[in-house]
Amino acid sequence: MLEVNFDPFPILETNRLILRKIILEDADDYFEMRNNVDTMKYICKPVQTSVEETKEKILRINDMINFNDGIGWAVCLKTNNQMIGTISFHKLIKEHYRAELGYMLNPKFWKQGITTEAVKVVIDFGFNQMHLHSIEAHIDPANKGSEKLLQKCTFTREAYFKENYYFNGKFLDTAVFSLINPF
Ligand SMILES: CC(C)(COP(=O)(O)OP(=O)(O)OC[C@H]1O[C@@H](n2cnc3c(N)ncnc32)[C@H](O)[C@@H]1OP(=O)(O)O)[C@@H](O)C(=O)NCCC(=O)NCCS
Structure with missing residues (x-):
């Protein structure tokens, strides 16, 4: 069985970004995304209508991390540490060394890589530090941006479920992409 410990919280860094813990002070920036119909178009969760809802979501994410049941990061520009997106392994299937990846970016920053x-x-953290064997991502097949992003990151489509997800009065299809630990 996979064992993980997210204490101390793993801060990750890239050329342009810091991935850090999401804190209550991020609520306004996070709300801007969760309240935006473009960002939420393929997320299949209700658009949030108050910052209070976003604060509750932040607390739930941090509870998940405290219980080592999953992890979520605030994606921030190094230049000002402001939260412009999120990325997470919001589902951990410990017995199978597998995690589900999710992400969201403020539309002001789309298509800049x-x-x-x-x-x-x-992914590097998931395979080399958490010792996952595989990572999956579930997407709405109409979400071409997400599909292209996953393919760019060497994920391949491994399953397609027809009308398996009921949301807002409709049964939606799901495409499942995955990546096996190459290391
Ligand atoms: C999906 C999302 C995270 C992509 O973020 P992004 O930072 O714009 O992605 P990148 O800039 O790294 O783009 C990766 C590739 O996808 C392409 N791409 C991004 N958005 C696209 C779109 N809407 N349509 C077609 N291609 C797109 C980019 O051009 C790039 O390919 P390229 O290098 O060949 O040009 C962003 O659109 C988003 O937050 N969407 C709303 C939330 C969401 O749907 N999350 C996923 C749920 S499964």
Whole structure:
């Protein structure tokens, strides 16, 4: 069985980014994303309508980390430490050494290679520090940006579920991408 310990919290760094713990002071920046219909289009979770909801979400993420049940980072520009996105292993399947990856970026920063940079360092952490055997990502097949990003990070599509997810009165398809530990 995989054993993980996220204490002390692992801060990750890339050329342009710091990936750090999400704190309550990030609530306004995080709310900007969770309240934005473009960002939430393929997330299949209700758009948040108050910063209070976002604060509760931040507390839930940090509870998950404290219990070593998953981990989420604030994606921040090194220049000002402001949160512009999130990235997470929000589901850990410890008996199978597998985790599910998720990410979201403020639209002001889309298509600048920022999430690619964050995904690469998180994958490296997942395989080399957490000792995962595989990583999966579930996407709405219409989410072409997410698909392209995963392919760029060497994920391949391994499954396609038809109408397996009920949200907002519709049954939606899911494409599952995965990456096996190459190290
Ligand atoms: C998906 C998302 C994280 C991509 O972030 P990003 O930082 O813009 O991605 P990158 O700049 O690293 O782009 C990676 C590749 O995907 C391409 N890409 C990004 N968005 C795209 C889009 N909407 N349509 C087509 N291609 C896109 C980029 O051009 C790049 O390919 P290239 O290097 O060949 O040009 C961002 O669009 C987002 O936050 N979306 C909303 C939340 C979401 O859907 N999360 C995923 C849930 S599964």
